[in-house]
Every structure is written in structure tokens, then in C-alpha cells.
Amino acid sequence: xxxxxxxxxxxxxxxxxxxxxxxxxxxxxxxxxxxxxxxxxxxxxxxxxxxxxxxxxxxxxxxxxxxxxxxxxxxxxxxxxxxxxxxxxxxxxxxxxxxxxxxxxxxxxxxxxxxxxxxxxxxxxxxxxxxxxxxxxxxxxxxxxxxxxxxxxxxxxxxxxxxxxxxxxxxxxxxxxxxxxxxxxxxxxxxxxxxxxxxxxxxxxxxxxxxxxxxxxxxxxxxxxxxxxxxxxxxxxxxxxxxxxxxxxxxxxxxxxxxxxxxxxxxxxxxxxxxxxxxxxxxxxxxxxxxxxxxxxxxxxxxxxxxxxxxxxxxxxxxxxxxxxxxxxxxxxxxxxxxxxxxxxxxxxxxxxxxxxxxxxxxxxxxxxxxxxxxxxxxxxxxxxxxxxxxxxxxxxxxxxxxxxxxxxxxxxxxxxxxxxxxxxxxxxxxxxxxxxxxxxxx
Numbered sequence: 423x424x425x426x427x428x429x430x431x432x433x434x435x436x437x438x439x440x441x442x443x444x445x446x447x448x449x450x451x452x453x454x455x456x457x458x459x460x461x462x463x464x465x466x467x468x469x470x471x472x473x474x475x476x477x478x479x480x481x482x483x484x485x486x487x488x489x490x491x492x493x494x495x496x497x498x499x500x501x502x503x504x505x506x507x508x509x510x511x512x513x514x515x516x517x518x519x520x521x522x523x524x525x526x527x528x529x530x531x532x533x534x535x536x537x538x539x540x541x542x543x544x545x546x547x548x549x550x551x552x553x554x555x556x557x558x559x560x561x562x563x564x565x566x567x568x569x570x571x572x573x574x575x576x577x578x579x580x581x582x583x584x585x586x587x588x589x590x591x592x593x594x595x596x597x598x599x600x601x602x603x604x605x606x607x608x609x610x611x612x613x614x615x616x617x618x619x620x621x622x623x624x625x626x627x628x629x630x631x632x633x634x635x636x637x638x639x640x641x642x643x644x645x646x647x648x649x650x651x652x653x654x655x656x657x658x659x660x661x662x663x664x665x666x667x668x669x670x671x672x673x674x675x676x677x678x679x680x681x682x683x684x685x686x687x688x689x690x691x692x693x694x695x696x697x698x699x700x701x702x703x704x705x706x707x708x709x710x711x712x713x714x715x716x717x718x719x720x721x722x723x724x725x726x727x728x729x730x731x732x733x734x735x736x737x738x739x740x741x742x743x744x745x746x747x748x749x750x751x752x753x754x755x756x757x758x759x760x761x762x763x764x765x766x767x768x769x770x771x772x773x774x775x776x777x778x779x780x781x782x783x784x785x786x787x788x789x790x791x792x793x794x795x796x797x798x799x800x801x802x803x804x805x806x807x808x809x810x811x812x813x814x815x816x817x818x819x820x821x822x823x824x825x826x827x828x829x830x831x832x833x834x835x836x837x838x839x840x841x842x843x844x845x846x847x848x849x850x851x852x853x854x855x856x857x858x859x860x861x862x863x864x865x
Contacts, residue, residue: 450567469509481518488524500535528556655684675704695721713744728752814848
């Protein structure tokens with residue numbers, strides 16, 4: 423359910439509007455399209471203005487609308503609550519819930535009275551749940567449903583429908599992404615921050631067998647890159663059992679490293695970390711080995727060790743993007759991403775892998791700056807799928823963070839309608855590309 427919790431709902435102008443709008447609201451709350459007004463003015467209503475059934479076919483619920491704020495009257499009293507509840511005894515079929523809704527503020531005393539009355543009725547043999555919704559509670563309920571928002575404030579803005587539809591669409595996209603994230607991870611080549619790299623280059627040995635083994639590893643590496651990590655892992659494990667003891671250190675290093683990359687893409691992080699550590703002594707001068715060792719310690723919870731290793735590798739090889747990413751991710755909480763990245767070479771600072779790591783790190787630390795950096799990332803790399811996705815999410819979050827935005831209230835901080843629609847389209851594109859696995863993406 424989409425929630426527009428920042429919406430401020432004005433009180434209805436008259437009692438008739440209040441009852442009519444409450445009928446629309448309770449159709450949503452009860453999930454009963456047949457919820458309706460009880461009779462017509464002048465007929466005996468037995469204390470019930472609106473009635474419906476939970477889920478459309480469950481227990482009957484009766485609602486009475488009381489306009490009790492400064493426009494319509496005073497706060498409802500416990501005595502009035504009891505009197506109105508007694509009237510409902512003649513309503514047929516019997517109701518299981520009785521809710522009084524009022525434009526007056528929520529009041530602890532009347533809520534306590536409703537609870538007490540419910541207990542008294544139960545002791546007397548009548549099963550009836552009695553409750554009172556003041557305007558604060560009603561406002562929260564209204565903000566959950568676009569139909570209710572439109573009913574209670576139909577003239578909010580000519581663009582309200584478009585805005586509501588855009589937010590609902592974007593929310594569904596994000597929910598769908600969250601629900602299937604485990605499956606998506608299995609299809610992606612690199613997770614976390616793209617810092618884990620499968621070893622790519624064969625050794626300089628020229629004998630035919632060595633070249634053949636490297637070519638076989640290359641084939642399995644490509645399977646990982648195309649979302650078939652499980653298949654690649656099985657083949658690499660078989661290869662390890664077949665030739666590991668007689669292979670060169672370089673071949674063994676590549677087998678272990680690619681097995682680690684496959685396990686990581688399958689979400690087996692600890693197993694992947696142990697493989698990276700096992701691979702490192704076989705080729706300690708390899709830049710991938712060094713950056714993967716730092717990441718392995720980060721996965722295992724050794725943040726300080728990971729940071730020290732990443733710093734040492736960057737001193738040795740300032741162009742190692744994997745080490746730069748590991749350095750960012752292992753930074754102390756009091757170290758800003760900006761401060762850490764300033765120590766990197768310019769070509770590293772502009773690398774899309776590092777930029778997305780900065781954005782994701784800021785987001786994880788709940789710094790509002792992440793949204794600005796996400797938009798900058800997309801401007802620098804407009805074709806990068808992760809840049810597109812992060813910028814879209816930043817735009818939508820900017821909209822949802824501004825109080826009153828959903829009702830079209832003006833603010834320089836609110837993205838334009840065009841920006842919102844483009845953000846939703848970009849999320850759709852990113853989602854489809856993830857499903858097709860045509861790119862190396864981080865989920």
C-alpha cells in the first residue's frame with residue numbers, strides 16, 4: 423500500500439461532505455467496494471451512518487460520523503459514546519465493530535472509554551468492538567489511499583492525480599525490486615560495489631596445456647558475467663578437483679578467485695571471502711588478489727585490517743579501482759566519502775564504480791547528500807545503468823521528503839512533474855535490464 427504520510431488533510435467544510443467522504447474512505451479501509459450509506463436522511467439508522475463488511479464478505483462494521491470540531495461542535499463525551507453504541511443493538515444483521523469518526527482531535531479519555539465499553543459489552547454477552555477515530559487518526563488513514571485524498575481535498579491541484587499515479591508506480595517498482603532482490607543477485611556478475619573482480623589475465627607461460635586451462639577459466643568467468651554463476655561454480659569446482667594439484671600457481675589462483683566471484687554473486691559472502699584469502703598467496707603481486715584480500719577482511723568483519731590493506735595496495739598501485747572501493751567501504755564512520763576519495767587519483771575518482779560506491783555509502787549512512795551525488799553520477803555517466811537507477815531513486819526520494827508535495831504545494835525542493843515521470847521510466851528501464859542481465863549491474 424502506498425502511503426502519502428506527509429499529506430496535510432483539511433477538515434471538511436460541512437457535515438454532509440464529511441459523511442460522504444468517510445464512505446469513500448471506509449470502502450478503502452474495509453476493502454469493501456459495497457460499503458454504503460445507511461438509508462437516507464429522516465430514516466431510522468440505529469446509530470449507523472455507513473456500513474460495510476471486512477474484506478467484502480466478513481463481519482459487518484458500522485460507522486457513525488460526528489462533526490465535532492470547532493466547525494461542527496464540541497468533543498464527543500463518554501456518555502454520548504455509550505448512548506450511540508446502545509442504538510446499534512437494533513441494527514440488522516448485527517455489527518461486530520462500531521466506529522465513531524469525528525473531526526475533533528484524538529482524545530485519550532474517549533479512547534479509554536471505548537475500550538472499557540467493549541469489555542463491558544463482552545461481559546454482558548454482546549461481542550462488539552467499539553472505537554473512536556479522531557481527526558489525527560483519520561488523517562493518517564486518509565493519507566493511505568489516493569481515492570480518499572481526492573475525496574477529502576478534490577481541489578488540491580490539477581496535477582495531483584499525475585503525482586499520485588507517479589508515486590504509486592515508483593513505489594511498486596521499488597517494492598518489486600526489493601521482493602525479487604535475491605533472485606536478481608543470482609543473475610548479476612558483481613554485487614556489493616563491484617569491487618570483487620574475477621581474475622582475467624593468463625600467465626606468460628606458453629605451453630599448450632597452460633593456455634588451454636586459462637581459456638577454460640575464461641569461459642567460466644564469462645558465465646559469471648552473464649548471470650550464470652551457479653553453472654560456473656559447478657564447473658570450476660570440477661576443474662579444481664581435476665587439475666588443481668598439478669596446475670601452476672597462476673591457474674590455481676584464477677580457479678579460486680573465480681570460484682569466489684561466483685559464490686559472492688550467489689550471496690555466499692563468507693565462503694567467497696575465504697576463497698579470496700586462500701587465493702592471495704598464490705599470486706600476491708596481482709592487483710585483483712590485493713583488492714580482493716581487503717574486501718575479504720571487510721566481509722569477515724575486520725574493518726581495520728581491510729582499510730590498512732586497501733591503503734597499502736593504493737600506495738603500491740594508485741590505479742587499483744578495487745582497492746579504492748575497498749578503502750571507501752572500510753572507512754571509519756567519522757571519515758566522509760568525500761575526504762577519502764580526495765586521496766585517489768583523478769582517473770579513479772571519475773570511475774563509475776567508485777562514484778556509485780560513494781553514492782551508496784552516503785545513502786547507507788543516511789546522508790541527504792547522496793541524492794545530489796547520485797544526480798552528479800548520472801550527469802557524468804548518463805549511459806551507466808546504476809547511475810540511471812540511483813538518480814531516479816534520488817529524484818523520487820526528494821519528492822517524498824518534502825511535506826505537502828503530494829498535494830502540489832510549491833517548493834523549490836520539489837522535482838518537476840517531468841523529472842518524476844522520467845525517474846519512473848528510468849527505474850523501469852533499469853529493472854528490465856536487470857532481468858535480461860545484459861549488463862554488469864549491482865543489485
